[in-house]
Amino acid sequence: MVIKIAARESANELLSATMRQIEFAAEKIGLESGVLKILSKPKRTLTVSIPVRMDDDTTEVFEGYRVQHNLSLGPAKGGIRFHPSVNMEEVIALAMLMTYKCAVVNIPYGGAKGGVICNPKDLSLRELERLTRRFTSEISIIIGPEKDIPAPDVYTNPQIMAWIMDTFSMQHGFSIPAVVTGKPIEIGGSEGRNEATGLGVVYSIEEAASKLQLDLSGATTVIQGFGNVGSVAAAALSELGCKIIAVSDSKGCIYNEKGLNLAALKAHKEQTGSVINYPDTNIITNDDLLALKCDILVMAALENQITGENASKVNARLVAEGANGPTTYEGDQVLNQKGITVIPDILANAGGVVVSYFEWVQGIQHFFWTETEVKKQLRRRMNTSFSHVYETSSSYGVSMRTAAYMLALNRVSTAMNIRGLYP
Ligand code: GLU
Secondary structure (H helix, E strand, C coil), rough: HHHHHHHHHHHHHHHHHHHHHHHHHHHHHCCCHHHHHHHHHCCCEEEEEEEEECCCCCEEEEEEEEEEEEECCEEEEEEEEECCCCCCHHHHHHHHHHHHHHCCCCCEEEEEEEEEECCHHHHHHHHHHHHHHHHHHHHHHCEEEEEEEEEEEECCEEEHHHHHHHHHHHHHCCCHHHHHCCCCHHHHCCHHHHHHHHHHHHHHHHHHHHHCCCCCCCCCEEEEECCHHHHHHHHHHCCCCCCEEEEECEEEEECCCCCCHHHHHHHHHHHHCCCCCEEEEEEEEHHHHHCEEEEEEEECCCCCCCCCCCCCHHHEEEEEEECCCCCHHHHHHHHHCCCCCEEHHHHCCHHHHHHHHCCCCCHHHHCCCHHHHEEEEEEEHHHHHHHHHHHHHHHCCHHHHHHHHHHHHHHHHHHHHHHCCCC
């Protein structure tokens, strides 16, 4: 009960932070109030109940959601997360972020998100499969390659995407790979999709570093979160010469001022299930991790991590938001006052959805690209988007977050105005 209330409060925090940021950017571009009113609400929300036969033959009922926020630029796009703290407000906020994320990187999608309240770590593989298949069946009334295309998010992965694709295909009687992205390569996934979010974060850090004249070789780096995004970003940054001094995951935070060996750390996590107890490191608290003096802080865990309370202690030159919504509205104000450059989530972590778009395009055309081609196209899009956001931020004297929302709102509202209001 306490967990549920806490989760709801933090979800409201995310929704209200997102709305406040949008309202601020909307004012800067003089957005019409009617358009803002429409964008303040999701277009469509679906709550489903998911009965699952457990391995011991009992029945559990889970709750899941799929939210489509705005479809002006194209079909709805966004991940599905399986996590105990999922709730409707959180999914709405994350769907809104997807609308603006797709618009910032100029891909023809609207925003969506889904979630199921569960802890996949407590489920067997077969229970997870049955849960995924039943959830897919329940949301199949609103998803589809031209309607709404799910993808991985927190605690979901290519195998889960394969089950979604298979269930949807079974219901229609033929294979429909383009209903989902982030699939295994063997069944129509794209080269480079698995690493895309983490790599996109690194490409945006490279761009920011060159603007800040920050030399990446030897740059001290702290990574919060060591899942799909944090682990890939950490490895790629370390290859560029950054010194990764601290890393955390859901079990704890480790620190060694001399730097960590990323390949060995990854192997340790695969073996033990966590980064903690990695040799020659000290265990520190999450608050200590966020307060470490460093050049780059990569936020790659969950939302609401840098807040009004702890932001004053952040001691980084550059913050890159690999997660969605890691900084609260108040936290963001403090980082801005301190002159810390923040690469906002809707830009920094857009690499995932960009390569999802490539996967969808490749699937529809039945023509697949090499990994080199995917990475080249990803870098091109990330760099162009970064430049647009950076230029807008400089010419209007606003943060990169506000600039990203200004650009995104412009694209979404232009599409809404050209299409007109039905009926
Ligand atoms: N879940 C990822 C995100 O938050 C990827 C979404 C997608 O590829 O559709 O951006």
